[in-house]
Amino acid sequence: DAKTTQPPSMDCAEGRAANLPCNHSTISGNEYVYWYRQIHSQGPQYIIHGLKNNETNEMASLIITEDRKSSTLILPHATLRDTAVYYCIVRAGGTSYGKLTFGQGTILTVHP
Amino acid sequence: GAVVSQHPSRVICKSGTSVKIECRSLDFQATTMFWYRQFPKQSLMLMATSNEGSKATYEQGVEKDKFLINHASLTLSTLTVTSAHPEDSSFYICSARDRGGSSGNTIYFGEGSWLTVV
Numbered sequence: 001d002a003k004t005t006q007p008p009s010m011d012c013a014e015g016r017a018a019n020l021p022c023n024h025s026t027i028s029g030n031e032y033v034y035w036y037r038q039i040h041s042q043g044p045q046y047i048i049h050g051l052k053n054n055e056t057n058e059m060a061s062l063i064i065t066e067d068r069k070s071s072t073l074i075l076p077h078a079t080l081r082d083t084a085v086y087y088c089i090v091r092a093g094g095t096s097y098g099k100l101t102f103g104q105g106t107i108l109t110v111h112p
Numbered sequence: 113g114a115v116v117s118q119h120p121s122r123v124i125c126k127s128g129t130s131v132k133i134e135c136r137s138l139d140f141q142a143t144t145m146f147w148y149r150q151f152p153k154q155s156l157m158l159m160a161t162s163n164e165g166s167k168a169t170y171e172q173g174v175e176k177d178k179f180l181i182n183h184a185s186l187t188l189s190t191l192t193v194t195s196a197h198p199e200d201s202s203f204y205i206c207s208a209r210d211r212g213g214s215s216g217n218t219i220y221f222g223e224g225s226w227l228t229v230v
Contacts, residue, residue, distance in 0.1 A: 034219070041203070041224070041226075042223060042224060043118070043205045043207075043221035043222050043223045043224040044205070044207075045221070046220055046221070087155075091219075098146060098161075098207070098209035098219050099146060100156075100158070100207070100219060101158070102148075102155045102156040103155060105155065
């Protein structure tokens with residue numbers, strides 16, 4: 001699996017956009033970028049995923065650079081409930097399809 | 113959206129006993145499910161891949177005789193921690209892949225199960 005690099009922590013003011021970066025410079029052409037978040041004592045929650053085009057859903061937007069070596073997760077209007085650990089994961093393909101390797105993620109703290 | 117459910121959410125067992133954790137995909141069929149373990153302040157670590165109708169595949173360093181996995185149907189996988197010891201106390205999480213639906217090929221996680229061995 002391609003390794004990802006994320007900042008260990010970030011802060012964001014409530015109501016502002018939270019932009020979480022992720023580097024995945026060794027990503028392969030058929031690998032997707034997935035974002036999950038984990039709120040304390042809960043299982044990870046799926047946020048969004050993409051291959052090469054930018055994606056948007058009701059939770060967030062995902063911006064992937066043209067060379068696919070990095071991406072940014074955008075929470076447009078962060079709330080206190082968005083405080084969590086955010087994981088950027090590049091998914092393995094083939095027989096290990098669905099197998100996810102978690103790094104340390106980014107601890108996002110949204111403050112009033 | 114797709115939901116994966118785990119049961120129990122919390123369990124306390126005595127040292128030396130066995131405990132079973134269930135993982136169910138509620139609105140999709142999952143031929144493959146995954147079991148993770150997470151210790152406090154650490155990231156998730158994959159333990160094994162559960163395959164419907166066949167043996168599970170374990171990650172290096174995970175004892176298959178201690179962590180028994182059964183995937184008897186397309187919606188249920190179970191993890192049994194045998195002869196549990198206090199060091200097995202952890203947060204156990206399962207995931208399953210939804211190959212269909214509008215989300216297509218998305219992996220969903222259960223709520224997790226806290227195991228405390230006393």
